[in-house]
Amino acid sequence: MVLNTQVDQTFAALSKSDAQLAPLADSIYTKPASAERVSTAKAALEANGFKVHVANTRGEAFETLKTLIPAGASVNNAHSTSLEEIGFITYLKGETAWNNVHSTILAEKDQAKQAELRRTIGSTVDYYLTSVSAVTEDGKLAHSDLSGSKVGGVAFGAANVIVLVGTNKIVKDEDEAFKRIHEFTLAAESARVRIAYGLPASQVVHYEVIRKANPFNPNRIQIVLVNDALGY
Structure with a gap:
């Protein structure tokens, strides 16, 4: 089993080490969704044109990801605590059948040049x-970032996108997705950047809702829905 090397940045760890995050330690958004809600969200995602794979465990999710990426493909990843928690980021750093572009980007230490590579x-x-950060019961995806690199890659840049998401991120609708991201995800990400970068907080600069699959490329975004609580 491949391990997560960023265990201090999981929600469980951050809610213990960061006083500002501690009040959210028992939030409903840390709990896996019921089987009924998972089934509802899956059906709605598929009705909206997304291809959905359900994994019952983290190990199953890990193996599913491996099967979805063909040998020789170029691969990059956004920062994702969920991907870290199943061990996939650690796995990508080793010898794989793919061209891991992320390692090339991080090898560039000049910040301006690294930004251009991103x-x-x-x-x-x-x-x-x-x-x-949120999957709605009516089959939409919502997420945000600060720099725009994640939102841009998902919206159009990459040829294919694979979204790994725990069922703790299932919410009722777009309104609750907005609430979850601004009240829960932002607080957790701010705790992470305090550890990782020594910054006081993160920001929601770019916010994106993906309501349907691209009708001209309906298989572009695939979702691996994991029956577990992952990330934030």
Whole structure:
């Protein structure tokens, strides 16, 4: 089993180490959804044109991801605690059958040049791996970021997108997705950046709702829905 090397950045760890996040430790958004809600969300996502794979465990999710990416493909990932928690980020750093563009980007230490790599090769890979912060019961995806690199890659840049998402992120509708991201996800991400970068907080600069699959490329976004609580 491949391990998560960022255990201090899981929600469970952050809610213990960060006093500002502690009040949210027992939030409903930390709990896996019921089987009924999962079934409802899956059916709605499929009705909206997305291809959905359900994984019952983290290990099953890990193996599903491996099968979805063909050998020789270029791969990049957004920052994703969910991908870290199933061990996939650690796995990508080793020897795989893919071209891991993310390692090339991080190898560039000049910040301006690294940003340009994120904009060019990072956003136009064959497969872009990420998570989202909310999945609605009527089959929509919602997420945000600060720099725009994640939103841009998901919206259009990458040839294919694979979204790994725990069922703790299922919400009723777009209104609740907005609430979850601004009241829960932002608080958790702010706790993470305090550890990772020494910054006081993160920001929701770019906010995106994906309501349907692209009718001209309906198989572009695939969703691996995991019956577990992952990320934030």
